[in-house]
Amino acid sequence: MNTHTRLTADDPRWAQVMARDPQADGQFVYSVRTTGVYCRPSCPSRRAKPENVAFHASPEAAEQAGYRPCKRCRPNQQPTSRHSTRLSFSIGQCSLGMVLVAQSLEGLRAILMADDAETLLEDLNNRFPDTALIRADHTLEQIVTQVIDLIEHPTAPCTLPLDMHGTAFQHRVWQALQDIPAGQTQSYSEVAARINAPKAARAVARACATNALAVAIPCHRVVRSDGSLSGYRWGIERKQTLLTREQPR
Structure with missing residues (x-):
């Protein structure tokens, strides 16, 4: 047994992981070197195996170390009871396809884009599995119009209240994205440096990928270090179109 394995096995947190103790959730997370993910206890x-495990004080610390959240236990989300929150949503049409807007009592929770309504609804359900989703086309009609106007004219500032849900690290990234002026781009490494996490470029990329508020949080303004376009949750063509619209005429 090597030193790391012995230290892990002797750590009280390892016993909690082995027991899958729900009382330990929120106290720490653990990462697995061989899978590149981190989990709740x-x-x-x-x-x-203990030799592949490391402990972190928070999801933010695990992400800064280069790990991504487990899709099964969702350690970057607060534990919730089934349908403990509610979201109203509506679907509209814009020049980039169909757009879904979801709103909580605090503000916009999601702006999603796709080619069809079925894909939008699947995306919404996957992102918010423990949420009651209520279609409210009439109630959200004006807000959907404002969101579509933002997509058509992405140089305009977003004045709608946002209800961003994520880890502290993701919030830092999303705030940095909002500070990138329209018509400009930054690389993942540049964003990482701006939030004082210069080694966390990959974690920045994951935070961009998990952004649920298209255009309002302008992750389309983040590119590779050589200036080329990288992946965009809603499609490279949409990313290119948004960047083109932001260029001075």
Whole structure:
């Protein structure tokens, strides 16, 4: 048994992981070197070997170390009871396809784009599985119009209240994205440096990928270090179109 394995096995947190103790959730997370993910202590996934495990005080610390959240236990989200929150949503049409707007009591929770309504609804359900989703086309008609106007004219500032849900690290990234002026781009490394996490370029990329508020949080303004376009949750063609619209005429 090497030193790291012995230290992990002797750590009280390892016993909580082995027991899948739900009482330990929120106290720490653990990462698995061989999979590149981090989990909450109660995660039901197959147990990792102690030599591959490291402990982190928070999801933010794990992400800064280069790990991504487990899709099964969702350690970057607060535990919730089924349908403990509610979102109203509506679907509209814009020049980039169909757009879904979802709103909580605090503000916009999601702006999603796709080619069809079925894909939008699937995306919304996957992002917010523990949320009651209520279609409210009439109630949200004016807000959908404002969102579509933002997509058509992305140089305009977003004045709608946003209800961003994510880890502290993701919030730092999303705030940095909002500070990138229209018509300009930055690389993932540049964004990482701006939030004082220069080694976290990959975690910045993941935060961009998990952004649920298209255009309002302008992750389309983040590009590769050589200036070329990288992946965009809603399609490279939409990313290119948004960047083109932001260029001075």
